Amino acid sequence: MDADADANTDTDTDTDTDTVEAGVTGTDSVEEWTEPAVRKLHEELVVLHGPVERTDGDGAHGNDGEAGEGVRQLLTTILSQNVADENTRRAAEALFDRYPEFAAIERADHDELAETIRVAGLPNQKARRIQRALAAIREETGGVYSLAFLDAMATDDAKAWLTDIKGVGPKTASVVLNFHFGKPTMAVDTHVERVSKRFGLVPESATNKRAHEVLDGLVPDELIYPLHVLLIRHGREYCSARNPDCENPVCERYCHCPVCS
Numbered sequence: 001m002d003a004d005a006d007a008n009t010d011t012d013t014d015t016d017t018d019t020v021e022a023g024v025t026g027t028d029s030v031e032e033w034t035e036p037a038v039r040k041l042h043e044e045l046v047v048l049h050g051p052v053e054r055t056d057g058d059g060a061h062g063n064d065g066e067a068g069e070g071v072r073q074l075l076t077t078i079l080s081q082n083v084a085d086e087n088t089r090r091a092a093e094a095l096f097d098r099y100p101e102f103a104a105i106e107r108a109d110h111d112e113l114a115e116t117i118r119v120a121g122l123p124n125q126k127a128r129r130i131q132r133a134l135a136a137i138r139e140e141t142g143g144v145y146s147l148a149f150l151d152a153m154a155t156d157d158a159k160a161w162l163t164d165i166k167g168v169g170p171k172t173a174s175v176v177l178n179f180h181f182g183k184p185t186m187a188v189d190t191h192v193e194r195v196s197k198r199f200g201l202v203p204e205s206a207t208n209k210r211a212h213e214v215l216d217g218l219v220p221d222e223l224i225y226p227l228h229v230l231l232i233r234h235g236r237e238y239c240s241a242r243n244p245d246c247e248n249p250v251c252e253r254y255c256h257c258p259v260c261s
Contacts, residue, residue, distance in 0.1 A: 033201055033218055041199070042223050044250050045230040049237070052226035070147035070180050071102055071137060077175045078129050078167065079120045091120035095130075102145035106134040129167030136165050147176070155183045155216075170212040178228070184221035186228050188212050191235030198239060199254040 046052075075095070080088040098116050099105040105113065113131070114123035137145055140161075150158040155177065162173035174187035186192070188211045196202045202214045219227055238245045239255060246252070246260040 035218075035220055038201075038219055038223065038227075041250075041254065042227050042230065044253070045227070045234060048248060048250050049230055049233045052229045054225065068102060068145055070150070070176060071134070071145050072096070073180045074133055074147065074162075074168075074172070074176050075105075075130050077172045078126055078133065079117060081122070081126070081172065083121045087119050087121065091117045094119070102134055103138075106131050106138065125167070129165075133165050133168060147180075150177065151181055155185050158183060159185060170209055174212065178225055182225075184216070184224050186212065186215045186219060186224045188215060189232065190241075191232045191239075192228060194241060195231045195235045195239045195255075198257045198260075200256065 076088065076092045079091045079095070083091075094116050095105065099108060099113075108116075108131075110124070110127055110131075114127040117123050117126055117130075120126060134145065137147065141149060150161065153161065158177055158181075159170065159173045162168050162176065163170060171187050171189060174185040177183040177185050178187060188196070188208060192215075193202075193208060193211050196211060196215060197204050197206070201218065202211045206214065216224075234250060238248050238251055239257065244251070244255075244257055244259050246255060246257070251257075251260050
């Protein structure tokens with residue numbers, strides 16, 4: 001799983017203006033992307049970066065897989081907010097080594113829990129989020145720490161349930177729902193958001209919440225996971241926040257960052 005920083009979820013200030021031909025964008029317009037155009041973008045990203053295959057860790061289980069796997073994914077994704085992958089791994093390892101049962105994590109002393117996950121950053125905030133999430137799951141299921149009930153829900157309803165938990169934003173919810181349950185919702189991290197705006201898939205002024213909504217409505221269901229991964233690869237390897245390398249056919253065709261323009 002790509003554990004990039006959990007983007008903010010400020011109030012939506014999207015101001016959609018005129019649409020233009022795909023591949024050309026104005027100051028704050030969203031391109032008139034069609035499904036065939038999105039599929040073409042996916043094909044060109046595959047040519048540049050290679051195909052994407054789901055791994056065992058990022059697969060669609062269709063339910064909660066092994067008991068509690070979905071809960072573990074949720075807690076790990078909370079830990080990943082605003083921190084590098086290696087620190088996420090270390091924090092998750094420390095958390096599950098110290099507390100082998102979810103009930104023990106929920107009941108843990110706050111300061112002790114925060115110290116256990118300190119390497120992930122924002123330890124007090126993340127400790128509260130983790131314990132709130134576990135309490136919400138236990139209350140929903142009548143005492144079982146499982147997210148299997150989300151599998152029977154429509155994607156929007158499942159996302160709404162997760163984001164009702166304070167500290168769980170649309171990216172965290174989408175990681176769990178798409179990576180674990182295979183539901184058609186794209187996790188929009190900092191790379192996906194930056195590249196999507198530069199390519200005109202979403203308006204430049206769109207909030208992270210709005211970017212999730214636009215991409216979920218635009219990208220064909222079966223391309224949501226691979227396109228998520230490909231946009232991250234492209235954002236890391238070429239379309240970086242600073243000093244982007246635009247000398248590649250995908251940027252030449254789609255990108256409108258200051259270097260490409």
